[in-house]
Amino acid sequence: MKKTLYIKAAVFLLLSLLLPVCSQVLAGQKTHTVFFEGEDNELHVYRINGSKPGKTLLIVGGIQGDEPGGFLAADFYADFLLEKGNLIVVPRANFPSILKKERQINQDMNRKFLDDDISNYEARVVNVLKKLICESDCFINLHEGSGIYSNKWESEYKSPQRFGQSIIADDSFLKKQDPKENVNLKEMAQKVIEKINRHIKDKEYFFHFNNHKTDHPDSIHKEQLKSATYYAHNVCKIPAFGIESAKSLPLEQKVRQHIYAINAFMEILGIIPQTPGIDLKKPEMQYMIISVNNSIPVVVGKMQHLKIHRGDIVEILDIVANYERGLSVDVIGLGNQFNDMKKKLIINEPTRIVAKKDFYKCGSVFLDIDTKSLKQEPQLTLSESGDTLILRYKLKINGNLKIVDNYSHVNIRKGDKFVIEDILAGKVDPSKYIVNFKGFVGNLHNNGGEDRGYLIDTSKDVLMERYSLGKKGRHYYVLTTLNGKEVGKIFIDIQL
């Protein structure tokens, strides 16, 4: 037992030594680091660096799991992009307590920042948070507080002991070594409070500055010596605040108040968001949701095969991708030229469904025709390769399907109507390839070279002779490339 503990400690030490290197973020980028991956207390840290350098604000939510106003607000900032300055966002510091909707599991995580030798997951998370705090220029810890804070006793519910609707600091000033660098915490908090209160109609719910005077002998909040903000104040010497929305308010209002507070702190620190943030990640489909003969929909992953029977009615109900908008599907050889989503299509031949985000192809699934088994529920076969490891071409000549091998010759007559329906490409998603009939332009508006799905009517002068071999208009070829490299070819010989 002890041995594994030592190993774990050594691994953690190693990780923490490596971390500053791994998490180096270039300007204008963001990184997502996962600590304790696979454990219940998995910790997600998002670092967002603006294109221009500036101050770093650390936003922590969910250090106590029963305060959703804080972690739901922090969550929005994990996806931010910045023009200037930096954010470190830890939306869910204490995930196990969030799952239980409880303040704590073993111990209150926000009382473990002073000497504490109890070893548990809370301690390990706190160790990470301590490092993040000292890396930052300012730290805000997002909470929900019970009752409403008031500097005089008004009622059991509204008093100096209460936390709700306040911005808490451990003192009114942060004293630095050089007194000229002292930070007026009260003034900073007041600026933020003024911005939050603009959105609050009922004066009873106005935010106030709540000075805990944590290390004063007469402090009524001595337990706060063990808190994250006091660690920031006392050890890292950075301005740190607890933002407390009143627990009794509606969730949306609590989240909004936190958002007003975060935005105001960003403004004070000169951290400027990109509006809107631009993150042009490569479109990738994860899966399609398909119903066969009005059955309960099945989920079919990228490159998976769905076995159906000839004549089945297939309807693609939805696709899930790393984008939500601009999505469509194209059932090769069926449907219309735009979008085949939510259309009931009768499938008589094996085909492929291509998912698209705008005009970018982002994944395929296959519809295979099962001729052996009896008509029953559609079967999802998990084989990713299908039975075709070699590149083959699925052609339609005058309406008749023809499958031909790579590098073979296809004889047609002038006047034939010719379509390259698709390629069968084994393990690789066929939409990653470009299949180009040299001498034919499929898409007149945007000639990317892709010619699958276009009718090539050889009775008309749609082929450019100068692209034919020998330039006589008799021998053409179809070139298939993957990432710009030739992977296959077929030769089209036309009898005039």
Ligand SMILES: [Zn+2]
């Ligand atoms: Zn709290």
